Amino acid sequence: MGLRRLAATGVAVAMGGALVCGCGPLGADGASGSSASADAAARALIAEASLSFRYVGDSHVDETMNQQLEIKNATRGSVAPVLAFTALDKNHQEMPQVAVTTVYGSDRGGLVVPYGTSWDTLRFSGPGEHDVADVRVTVRSAAAARIPAGMHDVKTQALDSQGHEISRFERFSAVRLTNEDDFPVSVRIAYILWDQPPKGTTQQAVEVTSVGGLTEVPAHGTSVVQVSADAAAAVARNSNGPAVSIKAYNSQ
Structure with a gap:
């Protein structure tokens, strides 16, 4: 948020990947062993099939972020996917020297995706990183999330040491989270x-720095997370700079 608008967009291609299924809870009939594993595998297949993707390099809308991955989940339940990415150039050719990682952790099961639409942010590194026009997405695994995700983005507000609202560009001491769900x-x-x-x-x-840990925000309520340790150092280093964001994302 609050970022300068730049280049073009692409469309992500969803591809089925190898599923990595762990042991799930017992089913309603108390099944265990091979039947429980089969149930877990079936649930993972359903979760995988429910996901689709679109890469947006630049939305051309002010105050929005670049290199966004739109994730659509057609399952009426929250999913924690593990995704893999292949960078593509403007001719839709693979760019094997460009590594693709994420800010919120959809490449490592760290992002919980609700029913509907959510987003992650992609990071490119390696020769040709500035020439990426699109990405191919592979679902390595997808499982029902332990913690349901909200339909609305949790809002963030930077606070000073006295609890007063300040700009995210300033040296803040805490972040207030607001949940509309x-x-x-x-x-x-x-x-x-x-x-x-x-x-x-x-x-x-x-540069991406975690502020605090996993934080529960009550229904139609707020929580305040204090800035300390590595996060405090990052804020001190980057405050009053030209482009920073404070973003909350569903996790578990």
Whole structure:
């Protein structure tokens, strides 16, 4: 948020990947052993099939972030996927030297995706990183989330040491989280520093720091997370700079 608008967009291609299924809870009939494993595998297949993706390099809308992965979940339940990415150039050719990682953790099961639409942010590194036009997405695994995700984004507000609201660009001491949903949600906070690339190049997250840990925010309520340790150092280092974001995302 609060970022300069830059380059073009692409469309992500969803591909089925190898499922990695762990042992799930017993079913309603008390099944165990092979039948429980089969149930877990079936649930994972359903979760995988429910996901679709779209890559948006630049939405051309002010105050929105670059290199966004739109994730749509057609299952009426929250899912924790593990995704893998292949960078593609403008001719839709693979770019094997470019590594693709994420800010919120959809590549490692750290992001919980609700029913409907949610987002992660992609990071590119390696030769040709500025030439990525699209990504191919592979679902390595997908499982029902232990903690349901909210339908609305949890809002963040930077606070000073006295609890007063301040800009995210200033040196803040805490973050207030606000949940608009009818049930409690659990989120993590990412403090993101963005680069300032030349015109025609998408803006990339160059530094991502966690603020606090997994935090529950009550239904239609707020929680306050204090900034300390590595996060405090990052805020001190990057405050008053040109481009930072404080983002909360569903996790478990």
